[in-house]
Amino acid sequence: MLKGLIFDVDETLVYYEGYDHREWYEKWVMPALRERGIELDYETYRKTVTGELPRSYIESFGINHVEFWKIVDGVNLEYRRWMAERGKIRPFPDVDALGELKAMGLRLAAVSNASQECTEFVLNLFDLRKHFEVVYGKDYSNLDGVKPSPYLVEKALKALNLKPREALMIGDSRHDVLAGKRAGMKVVNVTRFDKIEGADYYVSDLRELVGLVRKML
Incomplete structure (x- = not known):
């Protein structure tokens, strides 16, 4: 019996207009790191984000990770604050589906590889926080527990008191699919940008998700 849904946040519920990962790192992050005497090239950083290297790999440069x-x-x-002031963070037009899903009696959680503060910031920006019983950003006590690790997803399941078979993982990326599968869940890939292999269900947006969930219930 389906009782809950665990959502990814960025690129599933909201998007960032004109965002470029490399440009963001080089223009925003590198100067802040240099101020603290830390030099880390984009390629190494990118690999820690994609999961090719663990987040803790940074320690090999003598940097406390x-x-x-x-x-x-x-x-x-x-x-994010700078982008929000310029109206460049936008919710997808179908996020009102969260209210419908909640009205069906489902328990909702959100998990993100961004920090707790960053995640809460964008959810609060569009009054989406109210839909979720729990929200988990990356956990500093277990930085390698970000998706594709199932750690954050399992943490959300535990908080909702749900078994993996009682919930669906919903996200846009390979990390979301892997994290959900590793937690023993069925996964819905929202194909806003790409279709990710390995998901159990595919929907083009959250309106289509509502239809899928209705059938399951």
Whole structure:
């Protein structure tokens, strides 16, 4: 019996107009790192984000990895505020479906690889926070627990008191699909940008998700 849904946030519920990962890192993050005497090239950073390298790999450069990610996340929050002021963070037009899903009696959670503050910031920006019983951003006590690790998803399941078979993972990326599958869940890929192999269901947007969920219930 389906009882809950666990959502990814960025690119599933909201998007960032004109965002370029490399440009963001070089223009925003690198200056902040240099101020603290830290040099880290984009390629190495990118690999830690894609999961090719663990988040803790930064330690091999003699950098405390918890401190490093706190600097990055602080910059990310500044960046999100800057983007929000310019109207460049937008919710997808179908996010009102969250209210419908909740009205069906489903329990909702959100999990993100961004920090707790960054995640709460964008959800609050569009009054989406109210739909979720729990929201989890990256956990500084387990930085390698970000998706594709199932850690955050399992944490959300536990908080909702649900078994993996009682919930669906919903996201746009390979990381979301892998995290959900590793947590023993069925996964819905929202194909806003790409179709990710390995998902159990595919929907083009959250309106289509409502239809899928109705059939399941």
